[in-house]
Amino acid sequence: MLLGDVGTSYTKILDIQKKDYRIINTLDLLKSEIRFDVACGHNARLKTDRVVNELVALEKGSRRLIGNENFLVVDVGSKDIKYVKMKDGKYDEMDWNALCGATLGFSIELLENHFNVKTSELEKASESLGVTCGVLGMAKIFDKISEGCEISDVLASFIKGIADNVYKFIDEPDFFYLSGGLCNNSLFIKSFDCKVKPLGRFVPLEGLREFESGGAG
Amino acid sequence: MKIGIVGVPPQEILDKYKRNDFIDLDTLFDFTDNTKAELYLPKIYCATIKSIIANALTIKLDLIIFDNGYSKCDNGRFVSEILKRELNVPIITTQNNATRRHPQIICESDLELRKKFDLIVDSVVKDVDKSMLKYVEPEYGFWGVPPNDFSILDLFPKETHVFGWARCMEAKVPADLELEMTVREDLPTVFYAQAFCSKNSLAKYLAKRYNGLYVEVDDVLDNSVKSKIEAYLLLNKKGSAPIF
Numbered sequence: 190m191l192l193g194d195v196g197t198s199y200t201k202i203l204d205i206q207k208k209d210y211r212i213i214n215t216l217d218l219l220k221s222e223i224r225f226d227v228a229c230g231h232n233a234r235l236k237t238d239r240v241v242n243e244l245v246a247l248e249k250g251s252r253r254l255i256g257n258e259n260f261l262v263v264d265v266g267s268k269d270i271k272y273v274k275m276k277d278g279k280y281d282e283m284d285w286n287a288l289c290g291a292t293l294g295f296s297i298e299l300l301e302n303h304f305n306v307k308t309s310e311l312e313k314a315s316e317s318l319g320v321t322c323g324v325l326g327m328a329k330i331f332d333k334i335s336e337g338c339e340i341s342d343v344l345a346s347f348i349k350g351i352a353d354n355v356y357k358f359i360d361e362p363d364f365f366y367l368s369g370g371l372c373n374n375s376l377f378i379k380s381f382d383c384k385v386k387p388l389g390r391f392v393p394l395e396g397l398r399e400f401e402s403g404g405a406g
Numbered sequence: 407m408k409i410g411i412v413g414v415p416p417q418e419i420l421d422k423y424k425r426n427d428f429i430d431l432d433t434l435f436d437f438t439d440n441t442k443a444e445l446y447l448p449k450i451y452c453a454t455i456k457s458i459i460a461n462a463l464t465i466k467l468d469l470i471i472f473d474n475g476y477s478k479c480d481n482g483r484f485v486s487e488i489l490k491r492e493l494n495v496p497i498i499t500t501q502n503n504a505t506r507r508h509p510q511i512i513c514e515s516d517l518e519l520r521k522k523f524d525l526i527v528d529s530v531v532k533d534v535d536k537s538m539l540k541y542v543e544p545e546y547g548f549w550g551v552p553p554n555d556f557s558i559l560d561l562f563p564k565e566t567h568v569f570g571w572a573r574c575m576e577a578k579v580p581a582d583l584e585l586e587m588t589v590r591e592d593l594p595t596v597f598y599a600q601a602f603c604s605k606n607s608l609a610k611y612l613a614k615r616y617n618g619l620y621v622e623v624d625d626v627l628d629n630s631v632k633s634k635i636e637a638y639l640l641l642n643k644k645g646s647a648p649i650f
Contacts, residue, residue, distance in 0.1 A: 242633060
């Protein structure tokens with residue numbers, strides 16, 4: 190059985206029989222013959238007849254991985270940020286920002302490619318760049334560089350700005366779980382003013398396991 | 407006469423023109439081209455107000471009755487003034503201060519949510535038969551104005567009650583802020599506002615206060631907002647979450 194989390198930039202795939210997890214570029218997926226038994230994500234409808242809402246998949250996957258009925262999990266993807274908070278196994282709070290404050294993952298990747306820098310290897314910044322969203326943040330970066338600021342410092346403060354944005358969006362908790370591609374970015378994680386535990390990139394896929402047999406878990 | 411209506415004009419004015427053909431200018435019809443409104447309005451503006459201007463410019467009208475006071479909104483007040491100056495159609499502006507709340511049977515009925523809104527909008531200008539409507543025990547609430555894009559209403563089951571200004575429409579008290587801000591605290595509610603509308607302040611405030619979901623939509627519903635609402639409804643659903 191093939192499960193897919195078909196994101197804007199990357200698709201995460203789980204072949205249950207082979208116990209194989211992999212990640213491919215979504216553009217490559219769309220050109221391929223691959224179809225999923227169950228899928229979630231922005232482009233899921235193009236690759237399956239059985240679509241699960243990605244926030245629901247995130248919640249179910251988090252519950253499986255965390256093993257606790259009280260949690261706040263935040264997913265920062267290429268295009269959007271979403272979070273869900275569960276209390277005693279019941280829905281407590283959620284939000285999903287695809288406009289202002291979004292395109293964060295995408296912006297970071299764009300900047301890394303442009304400047305040939307791995308942001309995860311940079312030192313944490315003490316000051317934030319004051320980022321409204323990825324797009325407007327990039328404009329500020331180029332302004333700072335033209336003023337003579339060091340590229341590494343500016344990028345680190347951009348990452349701090351993104352972290353601050355996410356932190357405000359989730360109402361400044363003491364602790365949260367992180368899902369998504371930025372789990373691999375240690376600078377992003379260090380830039381938060383609270384404790385963060387990364388869960389990795391496959392959380393929604395774990396959630397899709399609940400729908401394996403055609404049921405809803 | 408073909409009479410364009412904006413908002414919820416006072417009943418005594420509507421009764422005066424009862425035997426005429428009313429058309430709701432707030433509606434996004436198939437033929438409504440909101441870009442026409444950019445003749446007078448900025449591109450970034452409330453889509454419902456843009457529809458009013460676009461419809462006023464497109465439909466051959468004999469009269470417009472425009473409720474433009476605080477029973478509508480300030481955007482409406484400014485736009486009615488623009489139309490008075492630019493359109494060769496007589497415009498009657500009104501302020502509906504009615505306080506007697508009519509029963510809100512449609513809002514709590516077992517009709518599909520889209521049908522509820524169709525009937526609420528109809529009820530502004532004509533008597534609608536509510537005798538066959540049955541009360542439904544709600545699972546969700548929808549708070550707000552009639553959306554510019556009605557497809558958002560198709561996301562909800564019929565077990566959804568209507569709150570906010572749409573409820574004030576059925577109650578025929580469009581200036582009743584108390585009723586507009588009344589919700590059921592125990593009901594998972596989506597608080598909807600048209601983008602660039604001042605009612606966003608109410609929507610966001612009430613969503614935070616009652617642990618609801620705040621959404622704003624500009625022109626048409628996009629996939630992100632659709633997914634967000636679906637997630638909220640599923641996570642608050644009693645029982646298992648289905649696959650779409």
